[in-house]
Amino acid sequence: MIGARSYFARxxxxxxxxxxxxxxxxxxxxxxxxxxxxxxxxxxxRVFAQEGGRSFSSPIVASRRTKYDENEGEEIEETxxxxxKSNLKKYDLSFxxxxxxxxxxxLDNYDSTNxxxxxxxxxxxxxxxxxxxxxxxxxMMRDGLFILFLNHRFAYAFFDRFENMTKPIPAYx
Numbered sequence: 001m002i003g004a005r006s007y008f009a010r011x012x013x014x015x016x017x018x019x020x021x022x023x024x025x026x027x028x029x030x031x032x033x034x035x036x037x038x039x040x041x042x043x044x045x046r047v048f049a050q051e052g053g054r055s056f057s058s059p060i061v062a063s064r065r066t067k068y069d070e071n072e073g074e075e076i077e078e079t080x081x082x083x084x085k086s087n088l089k090k091y092d093l094s095f096x097x098x099x100x101x102x103x104x105x106x107l108d109n110y111d112s113t114n115x116x117x118x119x120x121x122x123x124x125x126x127x128x129x130x131x132x133x134x135x136x137x138x139x140m141m142r143d144g145l146f147i148l149f150l151n152h153r154f155a156y157a158f159f160d161r162f163e164n165m166t167k168p169i170p171a172y173x
Contacts (some may be wrong), residue, residue, distance in 0.1 A: 084118050
C-alpha cells in the first residue's frame with residue numbers, strides 16, 4: 001500500500017504544470033485502461049441524446065459482460081461512458097456543471113451505464129485540496145460518477161468512490 005498523495009506525486013514525477021495531456025493522449029490511455037479491464041466492445045465518438053433535444057458526444061464508450069448473480073449465472077452488460085478534461089483549473093465551475101449534467105443524464109437514461117471523467121493526474125491535487133471542487137466531485141461520485149486519472153506514461157488511478165481518493169492505494173508490480 002502506498003499513500004494516495006505519494007502515489008500521485010510519483011505519477012506526476014518530472015512533470016510541470018504545463019505538461020498536461022492532450023485529448024489524443026487521454027483517448028489512448030483510456031483505451032489501454034479499458035482493454036486491460038476486460039472491456040471488449042469499444043466505440044468512439046458515440047452521440048448520446050440529452051433531454052430537451054440536445055446531445056453530447058463521448059470520445060470513448062466501452063462495454064463488457066459481467067456476472068449479475070453468481071448463483072443463477074445471470075450476466076449483464078456493463079457500460080462506461082467517458083468525458084475528457086485534461087486541465088482542471090481551480091475555478092472551473094462551469095465544467096463542474098457540465099459534469100453534473102452529463103452524470104445525471106447517463107444515470108437517469110441508460111441502465112447499467114456509468115459516467116467516467118478521464119482527467120490528467122496533475123489535476124488530482126486540485127480535486128482533493130479545493131473545498132468547492134472536492135465537495136462537487138464527492139456528491140457526483142456518490143451518485144455514480146467514476147474518475148480515471150492518467151499520466152504521460154499511461155499509468156492510471158481509477159476511483160468509484162471519493163473517499164478512496166485519499167486512502168492508501170494498493171501498489172502492484
